[in-house]
Amino acid sequence: MDNFDNNNNTYRQRRGREEYQPAATNDAGMFEMIGKCFTNYANFTGRARRSEYWYFRLFNFIVLFFFFFIFMLLGSVKEMRVVLLIIYILYVLATIVPSVAVTVRRLHDTGRSGWSFLLGFVPVASIMLLIFLTEDSKYGANQWGVNPKGLGSDNFNAPKNQYNDGF
Known part of the structure; x- marks a missing residue:
């Protein structure tokens, strides 16, 4: 059996199975996420990861x-x-504008409407908005697109369903 090194860990191929392949990641650094917020300056559709929102x-x-x-x-x-x-x-x-846009996309990522952004203007309800913004992404695709982490979708870079049915 072949041994190979991956990230300082040695993996041994198991009989009758394909070789170990590390999971593909789409991790980006702070400045890449900030740049993404400015390139999606007025994009109020889609989803934004927690890191994109909080780095901005x-x-x-x-x-x-x-x-x-x-x-x-x-x-x-x-x-x-x-x-x-x-x-x-x-x-x-x-x-x-980019601040509101990334907030709306972040709310979309948690499965909520972008109109939830208006909770920030109500004193006690702004705490709920903060909780919504800190939640993890909803698994899989929703009506605003595929999961930006790639979780729950077969094709990570698949285009958004034109029928907008959440799949």
């Missing part, structure tokens, strides 16, 4: 913290603070 939120937090930090460092330099405030407002305006 983390990126926005870091950028906004950077603006706040620089704003505090400038202290009494009024002209620079005004320029920085204008840049900050432009950044917020530029990220509103």
